[in-house]
Amino acid sequence: MSKIEETLKLHTSYFSQKYKAYPWTDPNFYALYLHQVYEYAKLSTKLLAYAATRTPEKRRNFFDEIMHHIKEESGHEILAQNDLMNLKVDHKSLKTVHATKSMYEAQFGKILLYGDHIMMGYQIALEYLAITVGSELYDLLHNVYDDNSLSFLKVHVKEDVDHVEKGLESLKAFNDEELEDIADNIKQSLYAYLLIIDECHQLYLANKEEVKNTLLY
Ligand SMILES: [Fe+2]
Numbered sequence: 001m002s003k004i005e006e007t008l009k010l011h012t013s014y015f016s017q018k019y020k021a022y023p024w025t026d027p028n029f030y031a032l033y034l035h036q037v038y039e040y041a042k043l044s045t046k047l048l049a050y051a052a053t054r055t056p057e058k059r060r061n062f063f064d065e066i067m068h069h070i071k072e073e074s075g076h077e078i079l080a081q082n083d084l085m086n087l088k089v090d091h092k093s094l095k096t097v098h099a100t101k102s103m104y105e106a107q108f109g110k111i112l113l114y115g116d117h118i119m120m121g122y123q124i125a126l127e128y129l130a131i132t133v134g135s136e137l138y139d140l141l142h143n144v145y146d147d148n149s150l151s152f153l154k155v156h157v158k159e160d161v162d163h164v165e166k167g168l169e170s171l172k173a174f175n176d177e178e179l180e181d182i183a184d185n186i187k188q189s190l191y192a193y194l195l196i197i198d199e200c201h202q203l204y205l206a207n208k209e210e211v212k213n214t215l216l217y
């Protein structure tokens with residue numbers, strides 16, 4: 001097993017212990033989470049395109065893989081938007097938590113600072129998370145919600161499974177130093193994702209108790 005795969009396995013198992021503590025079966029919490037998904041998924045093709053602009057000519061294959069991936073990810077935010085509509089929630093009424101913006105904005109900054117390769121840490125972290133923790137979550141939630149409110153999860157758990165393998169294959173283009181950066185970004189991205197879920201929980205509790213926390217939002 002490669003060092004990247006070890007990192008993915010180790011840090012996703014930590015994630016797996018943590019995420020279960022949140023109230024996924026409450027539509028108010030699930031909708032708030034889905035809104036965050038909508039917000040970061042909306043930026044994912046732009047992030048891939050930004051990484052592509054920084055790809056050196058010697059990595060032409062990697063550039064082509066990014067272009068192909070942009071097509072595959074295009075419109076995925078609509079899945080989350082439809083899930084929200086089917087939950088009968090207007091996602092414009094939901095707040096984007098600070099952790100969501102911090103996660104995706106950091107990724108643009110990292111590409112600027114370190115280069116195109118760094119994006120693979122974020123991409124692989126989220127796609128591996130989907131086929132492991134996302135799969136467990138889908139199994140839990142499909143007894144609670146209709147499948148038409150679970151389409152984002154379902155597509156990433158059941159249909160886009162090959163994205164992880166394709167992503168791991170792409171890593172052959174990178175040297176040891178770049179792979180270190182990618183491993184570090186995997187950890188950072190998974191931790192950032194947990195912070196999103198945790199901040200959603202704080203906001204969910206605040207709304208539930210009708211405590212309008214104007215300091216945070
Ligand atoms: Fe996607």
Ligand SMILES: [Fe+2]
Nearest residue numbers: 073127160163
């Ligand atoms: Fe993908």
